[in-house]
Amino acid sequence: MPERGPKPSRIAIGIDFSASSLAAAQWAALWMPKDAELVLVHSLVVPQVTGSLAQRLPLPPSLIANAKAGAERRLKELAASLGSRRFSVEIREGRPADVIAQVARDTAADLIIVGKHGEAGIQRGYTGRTTDHLVRTSPAAVLMASAITDDVPRRIIVPLTYSSITPHIIEWTKRVYDLSQADIFAVHVIGSAVLSHVLTMSAIKSGKDLSPEEIDMLFGEDRDRWKKELVKAGIPADKVSAEVVFGEVSDAIITAVQQHKADMVVMGSHAGPLRRLLLGSATSAVLRQAEVPVLIVIEPEPTQAGVIESYESEELLTGSLAWQEALS
Numbered sequence: 001m002p003e004r005g006p007k008p009s010r011i012a013i014g015i016d017f018s019a020s021s022l023a024a025a026q027w028a029a030l031w032m033p034k035d036a037e038l039v040l041v042h043s044l045v046v047p048q049v050t051g052s053l054a055q056r057l058p059l060p061p062s063l064i065a066n067a068k069a070g071a072e073r074r075l076k077e078l079a080a081s082l083g084s085r086r087f088s089v090e091i092r093e094g095r096p097a098d099v100i101a102q103v104a105r106d107t108a109a110d111l112i113i114v115g116k117h118g119e120a121g122i123q124r125g126y127t128g129r130t131t132d133h134l135v136r137t138s139p140a141a142v143l144m145a146s147a148i149t150d151d152v153p154r155r156i157i158v159p160l161t162y163s164s165i166t167p168h169i170i171e172w173t174k175r176v177y178d179l180s181q182a183d184i185f186a187v188h189v190i191g192s193a194v195l196s197h198v199l200t201m202s203a204i205k206s207g208k209d210l211s212p213e214e215i216d217m218l219f220g221e222d223r224d225r226w227k228k229e230l231v232k233a234g235i236p237a238d239k240v241s242a243e244v245v246f247g248e249v250s251d252a253i254i255t256a257v258q259q260h261k262a263d264m265v266v267m268g269s270h271a272g273p274l275r276r277l278l279l280g281s282a283t284s285a286v287l288r289q290a291e292v293p294v295l296i297v298i299e300p301e302p303t304q305a306g307v308i309e310s311y312e313s314e315e316l317l318t319g320s321l322a323w324q325e326a327l328s
Contacts, residue, residue, distance in 0.1 A: 007175060008032060012039045012090075012109040012140070014100045017074060020115030024145035028113050029082040031152040031179055037086040039107050040075045043099035044068065044091065064093070097133035105139045112138055116146035132284055135269055135296050141172060143295045144287055152180040153264040153293070157256050159187050159249070160226050165268040165299040172297045173266050174233045184235055185260050186226040186242035189252040190219065219244040250285035257292055265290055268297045 011032055015021045028038065044067055068091050075089040090103045104112050114131060135142050158173050160166055173184060227242040245252045257265060269283050287294055 006178065008036050008111040010037045010039060010107055010109045011111045011113060012041050012100060012104040012107065014096060014112070014114040014134075015040050015042050015075060015078065016096065017042075018115065020145070022078065022115075023148055024113050024115035025078060025082065027145055027148045029085060030150070032111075033179065034085065037088065038079070038082065039088050039090055039103060039109060040079060041090045041092075041100050041103045042071045042075060043096040044071070044093045045095065046093050095130075095133075097130050097137060100134055101137045101139065110140050111143060112140050113143045113145060116144050131287055135283065135287070135298070138298055141295060141297050143293060145293045147291045148293060149263065153182045154180070155185065155260055155262040156180075156182045156264045156266055157185050157187055157253060157260065157262045158230075159189060159253050159256075159265070159267045160229075161188060163268070165297065166229075168299055169266060169268045169297045170229055170233050172295065173230065174235055176264070176266060176295065177235050177239070181239075182264070184230060184240045185256065185262065186230060186240065187253065187256045188219075188222050188226055188242070188244045189249045190244060190246045191249065249282035250289065253282070253286050254289050257290060262292060264293045264295065266295045266297065268299065 011028060013021075013025050013028055015025060025038070025040065032038075044064065046064060071091050072089055075091070079085070079087040079089070088107075090099075090107075092099045092103065094102075100112060100114070103109070112134065114134065116131070131142070131144050153176065156173070156176065158169065160169060176182070177184060223242045223244045227237070227240050230240045230242075231237045243256075245256065247255075253265060253267070256262070265286060267283065267286065283296060287296070
């Protein structure tokens, strides 16, 4: 895969001609780089007729040809409505998630955008199951556009944790910031089980329970570290805030969106067999529950990943010193 530049250069947009997918394309054209190529992707789901029925009722080649011609015409009309942009169209047979992921791979797209499903009928767009499957198989970051507005994102929630994908989340946060100048709210979620373990071990070591002030001090180093990493990436300090919250990850993220009146979430999904077998429960829950666009950053495969020297360090893979002391 080519090395990523500071801005998305080729963006694959899934179009099923529902209102949500058309709105996603218009929204992308509003604030994505003007020199980026938009690849409009449409999948033809051809019924698989087998057995004797296939012999009696074969699909005429003209049916598929006419469907492709009609889709190409509509995609070109959509492209013309997006203004003076570079674009291309891709129409392939297959399941939507598989087609979009393969087109992104073939065209070296570094971002995929799809519209989220709505209530019913023509508003449907891509279903939650399709988006989950797309995130599991995608070679590029996936932006699910939900409840989009006529403006660029202004307040972005960025969940961060000690993980190998963290440098890639920070990289994408900087890219989105460069396009939007949004306020960035880093959120580090401490799960209930982890918090209980840390507090228990600390109480055993010190012989007393920690006060709320001591708990804040214990995790304050984590809060400060995430702000430091985002500022190091090139985001102005006055545009970044960070907080540590406790509870279940997906619930904490959704709560942060509501409290900060955010209009986007940037979070990560790991690569490899685990992602392809089962999308993380927190990622899947946020995709379904969030009423704002969600950008899922995909960790590159080992053969594709380059070292992001600006951010990559062992410190991003371990807890704070205060944690380590409490647990030792």
